[in-house]
Amino acid sequence: MKRILNKTLTVKQIGALIILPLAIVGSTLMFMNGGKPVIIKSKITGKDSVVKKEVVEIDTSAMGRLNNYVDSINNASQLFGGSWSFYLTTCDSGKEICKVDIDHGLEPASVMKVVTTGTALSILGPGFRFSTLLQYDGVIEGKILNGNIYIHGGGDPTLGAESFGSSVDKVVNGWAVAIKKLGIDSIAGCIIGDAESFDRDPIPGGWTWTDMQSDYGTGPSGLNIRENLYDLLITATANGTSIRTSPQIPGMKLYNQVIHNPSIGKSYAYVMGAPFQFERTAMGEVSSSLQERGAIPDPALFCAQSLKSSLKEYGIGIRDSATTLRLMKLNYIKSNAKEGRKVITSNSSPSLSELVYHTNQISQNFYAESILRAIAWKVNGYGSTTAGVNIVYSFWKNHKLDLRGICMVDGCGLSRLNSITTHQLVEMLRVYAKDSAVFPSFYRSLPIAGESGTIRKLADGTDADGNLHAKSGTMSRVKSYAGYVKTRSGKLLSFAMIGNNTLWSEVELRDKFAKLFVLMAELP
Numbered sequence: 220m221k222r223i224l225n226k227t228l229t230v231k232q233i234g235a236l237i238i239l240p241l242a243i244v245g246s247t248l249m250f251m252n253g254g255k256p257v258i259i260k261s262k263i264t265g266k267d268s269v270v271k272k273e274v275v276e277i278d279t280s281a282m283g284r285l286n287n288y289v290d291s292i293n294n295a296s297q298l299f300g301g302s303w304s305f306y307l308t309t310c311d312s313g314k315e316i317c318k319v320d321i322d323h324g325l326e327p328a329s330v331m332k333v334v335t336t337g338t339a340l341s342i343l344g345p346g347f348r349f350s351t352l353l354q355y356d357g358v359i360e361g362k363i364l365n366g367n368i369y370i371h372g373g374g375d376p377t378l379g380a381e382s383f384g385s386s387v388d389k390v391v392n393g394w395a396v397a398i399k400k401l402g403i404d405s406i407a408g409c410i411i412g413d414a415e416s417f418d419r420d421p422i423p424g425g426w427t428w429t430d431m432q433s434d435y436g437t438g439p440s441g442l443n444i445r446e447n448l449y450d451l452l453i454t455a456t457a458n459g460t461s462i463r464t465s466p467q468i469p470g471m472k473l474y475n476q477v478i479h480n481p482s483i484g485k486s487y488a489y490v491m492g493a494p495f496q497f498e499r500t501a502m503g504e505v506s507s508s509l510q511e512r513g514a515i516p517d518p519a520l521f522c523a524q525s526l527k528s529s530l531k532e533y534g535i536g537i538r539d540s541a542t543t544l545r546l547m548k549l550n551y552i553k554s555n556a557k558e559g560r561k562v563i564t565s566n567s568s569p570s571l572s573e574l575v576y577h578t579n580q581i582s583q584n585f586y587a588e589s590i591l592r593a594i595a596w597k598v599n600g601y602g603s604t605t606a607g608v609n610i611v612y613s614f615w616k617n618h619k620l621d622l623r624g625i626c627m628v629d630g631c632g633l634s635r636l637n638s639i640t641t642h643q644l645v646e647m648l649r650v651y652a653k654d655s656a657v658f659p660s661f662y663r664s665l666p667i668a669g670e671s672g673t674i675r676k677l678a679d680g681t682d683a684d685g686n687l688h689a690k691s692g693t694m695s696r697v698k699s700y701a702g703y704v705k706t707r708s709g710k711l712l713s714f715a716m717i718g719n720n721t722l723w724s725e726v727e728l729r730d731k732f733a734k735l736f737v738l739m740a741e742l743p
Contacts, residue, residue: 282316285738289317292731301696301721306641307739310652310703310711316742321645324624324638325717328692329582330699331632333644336575337651337661338611339590343597345572345660349375349589351442353394354560359403367408368398369560370522372442374417374602375568376589378522379445382577383569387445387466390566391522391529397564398535405536410527411554412519412543414441417592417602419545421447421494424604425634432489434512436633439589441602442519446585451501451511453488455479462501468515469524471497480504492516519543572660579664579690580672584631591630604629620646632692644701644715652703652713665690665702668736674700677733682707682740689714689736696720698728706742714739 278287289305292298305319339347350373357366372378379387421438422431430436437447450465460477477488488503490513497516503509515521523541530537547554568574571590578586591611592602598610608627616622625643628634651661666672669684673691678684689702701715716735718728 281738281741281743285317285735285742288734288738289319293319297722297727299722301719303716303718303721304641305714305716305735306645307712307714308645308649310649310713313646313649316712318641321642322624322640324626324640325699325719326635326637326694326697327632327639327644327699327701327717328694328697329584329632330644330690330692330701330715330717331627331630331637331639332579332582332587333690333701334611334627334639334647335587335591335630336578336664337647337657338614339594340571340575340657340661341651341654342594342610342614343571345570345575345657347571347593347597349373349377349568349593351375351378351566353397353563353565355563356555356560357408359401362402362404364401364403364406364408366406367411367554368406368526368563369411369413370394370442370519370526371413371557371560372416372440372519372522374439374441374443374589374593374596375566376439376443376446376574376586377568378443378566382446387525388529390444391526392533393566394526394564395529395533395535398530399533401563403535405538406530407538409539410523410530410537410541411547412442412523412541414519415544416596417441418604423588423629423634425628425636427635430633431493431514432491434514435584437514437585438494439585439592440518442522443589444515444518444522444525447515447518448512449515451488451490451513453477453501453503453505453509453511455505455507455509460505464513466525468521471499471516474498474500477501477503477505479506481506490514517543519545572664575660576664580666582631582673582691584633587631588629615643615647618650620650632694635694641701641715641717645713648701648703648713648715652711662688662703668733677729678736678740681737683736686740687736692717693725693729695725698725698732700732700736704736704739706740708743710742712739712742 302323302325304321304323304325306321307316308314352371354369354371355364355366357364377383379385379390417440421440426436434448449468452463452465454461460475460479462475483504483506486505486509488501488505488509488511490499490501492499495517520543523543527537527541544554574586577583591604591607594610595606596602599606611627612622620643624640626636626638628636652658665688666674667685668674668677668687669679674689687704689700692699697719699717704712704714716732721728
């Protein structure tokens, strides 16, 4: 007899207390031994005994590998404090293949462009083009225009854009030639930039001040020029730094506070300043020369000033200044109604299909915002972000989409106030796929794994390479993808995955999602 915890135990009970832990250890050893029986020698009896254990077989099928990998993410400690969602369905019937927390609204980052570009293709049509009109009012008497020249913008993001083979000089020189062909050699009036077709504030609600200082945080105007950006050319020497801009922006005063730091690992620079503010400050540290881009304070005014300079080069005199309708209204100066203007010439953008391709391939925020406002301009006659968002909501409500969980604040996904569910994204992707007028343009616009755009380096050499088409989204503590993938039998699937605030780094989460790319593509 022994006394343990003030209780009297028999010899048999003592033996059981000793043998039970050994049996557990034996079972564990056997499990670690790949499921084979483990022989354990008893220290009590001196005899060998075989411990048998039922082992659950791991599903190694393609579907099993996908489910097991999803479970490994679900059970990872790096999800502490964060969230992730994943939804995979067949594109035609919507049959669910795999899902995780699909009705949780999460920040999508640039995957929000899936909503903007696809909806725009549906409402405006792939062949839609932005238009800019060169107009005049008053009368032409001899060679004198007794009136004003107007540049009436329609929100074209490509006007003077090098991305589409144009330039500021090419645009304004073309206008100058068109004016000269009317026989005009003198203008007794102003050159007026008319950006009133879009909301005057280029910045959507929810953008941070930090994002606005970067070239990716440039908002659209009713009259854009050169993607509303200038080049910032920084030269660093032992004596400090010097800055020049290309093209030069008339009236802009740029204070240089960029530091020359030869030991800095990566040079950086940015320009602080709000829309329509002409006093700006360049900040940063550089080890050598650097080129960045900054936002033009007033694109419509710069456009008018550029035309005025070009007209002078063509020998056409201008009595008054270059200005904008916004400035005229602020100074209570009246202008003639649009109905009284006559068109001299016009400029058209590439098709919306081409613009959507450009937007989604390089994740271009400025183009996404221009496209969202164009939706409102087309429907209401006035392009504002708020109106564009409301039209997007109405479009999807008419398609019977459950809008709970979605909050759309901008068109590009830069705002931290945006949220959407993977369920909603996948349903949108399925709607696009069923629309033969929209799907070819939308599908072509999405980057291809291992080949193009923002996912060209992912899943290279796997079943997803050249197969999976998806829009990516990346912000601090946000990683997301949404798109299409074909199975080995050619079945088209739609998917969306979003991770927010996890303990994985951006690169680690990207690699985990890229593994999902491969597993989805390997499905039979």
